[in-house]
Amino acid sequence: MDTTLSETQRLLRESLRDYLSNEVPFDRIRELEREGGADQTLWEYLAGAGFLGLPFTEAHGGEGGELTDTAVVLEELTRRACVIPFLETTASALAIERHGDEALAGEVVRGVISGVMTIAPALQGATPANGASPRVEAGALSGERRFVDYGAEVTHHLVEATENGEPGLYLVETAADGVATESLSTIARTPLAHCTYEGAPARRAGGAEALQFLRRAGRALCAVQCLGNAQQALDMTVEYVGMRVQFGRPIGSFQAVQHHCANMATQTLSARFLTYRAVWCVDQGIATDREIAKAKALASRAGTEVTMQAHILFGGIGYTEEYDLHFFSRHGKERALAWGSTEECLRVAADTLDEVQPWQ
């Protein structure tokens, strides 16, 4: 048991933090929000610096690291509000490498590590999507998926679909005939698409196991994003209230403000433990849907409540578009809903209450 960062993780975090603070100004995020699309320059850097290969096996050209390493990187990216399909691509490729089609795994993982291949999971969401569930017949995929993060920006979709009544994952090229994406605007202003498939050429990438892994990894890593938004808002708040002077003293010296900060810090640290444990359990193959749902519920709350409390303490300046706080409250709220909202996750836990074992 050790909840502290390993030496590798500390180094990963520091080097990425340095790069992001120098090379990815928030105006870059604003520009992406206005013009749409993902941050291609950043993606190329991540590929070149080896960040994309962390969790994959050495046999496929990866680093053979822990999934928690990737989570540390994801948290750092979140804390800079980066607009890239990092979670989506990593979780998809890992699902294929660990539980999917072996022949396809090498091609996909190498493509991902080199930076040329990006993948968006297009799964049956917890939120029901209207429209036809995707089905595959004779290698052709038809149907639709409503909520696909980076659906228009990635090179491939990994689509949950049925073939002869059996669920599976199917790899589809975004540029292929029969694939159409329509952008959906969200509170996060990050890319989300409604995707329609009409006889699109699809390769089978995995079955029920790969699908289950992808759901679990996606939800656990999304909890990391929630946490990253909370942590960033907390740190920004602590810095700001320590400087902002009213009534002749820093507002951070007022006990009411201090206690809000103490509560925000407690909520963030609480979510941190469960979130990273969930990621670790996914990596070890010992995760349960119930434990992951509970971690996501907690992280979703932190990403919502801590970021919103930050606004209350910041006052007017944090409310402006010019200031950077809104990235984290908007992203925090959207990530709280993605991959299962608090309510959806609590429902999973409530439906499986019988699994609770006495402490022994």
Next chain:
Amino acid sequence: MEFGWNEELEAFRDEVRAFLQEFDTPALRNELANRGEAAQLGPEQTRLREALEDRGWVRMCWPEELGGEGKSQWFQFVMTEEFAKREVPYGSGFGTMVGPAIHRFGTEAQREKYLPGIWANDITLCLGYSEPNAGTDLAALETLAVKDGDDWLINGQKLWTSAADTASHVWLACRTDPDAPKHRGISTFIVPMDTPGISVRPIMTMSGGRTNEVFFEDVRVPSDALIGEVNQGWYIIANALDHERVWIGAGGGLRHIFDRLMAHVREKRPELLEDDVVRRRLVELELDLDVMEGLVLTNASIVASGDTPTMEASMSKIWTSELRYHISNVAMDLLGHEGALTEEADGFAPLDGELERTYRASPIQRFGGGANEVQRDIIARRGLGLPRH
């Protein structure tokens, strides 16, 4: 990062389980159930305590300079956890708090005089800290110790001195320099409770437990009753309080309440589980317990890595103490009027009255051991670095 247990700790856990299998007997249970508020251990607890000493498990994780083996703190954690699972207590909390202070700040002669007795539980302690005018502002304490020849002469009054009626000694904070700034004029003493001039008056609390006020009238103690340097007391107390905070924070037992609530609902009130709102409420409690576990493990991890938790210890103390109220409150509410029944309502009270008892006893967890408001100050100032006013 690792969220599982390595083989060495798993093996140790098995050893502790086997140990408890052997010593957690019906005789021990009977003794614990009829123990009342006695500070001295009964024969079964003494047997268990001695067996623990034989195995070297009591202080295995303490640094060597404090008489321990310097093993990883995780051994202590695993042992505490296994004892907590079976609800078997081991040893006195105040002893494990004061012992290290005497070891660190006392003389060689004082160590020899007191420590074996503290470890064997022959010396049991109460804490003479709070006074009528010194509660959360502990450094305002006024009980006076004046040098008189080679002796010290102590006069004053302590309040909320739990176990004063059963303890053999009091760990006492006195003012030794009334003219110095308040934090710099305090010293710590260890004083036998049967010293002439000490009188104890009981105060009953709403938890059903007893606490006391203790009066000191011309209490004469020899010079070696002073532990540490004169006027070094605040530093020594602050050290000991850090131990108390971790101790209170880790004192769970809440998980058992949740388990027994689940068992009660499953057996006696299955209709409640048909209600989605009830199920959701139970999940929320479970989540709160998960957070408690997370904070406790985060603290333990920091200690095991050689650092000292500051704000993390306070977070754990706040969370656990507030959850003690919250879990009993929600559970009583879910059960309706039967939630109000006490253990005296023979056979009718859910969980044999544990919910009602826990609810009634919960306030002290929040205002005691450093009030939660002060803990939030600590998180903000020592942890987050926010300015003082």
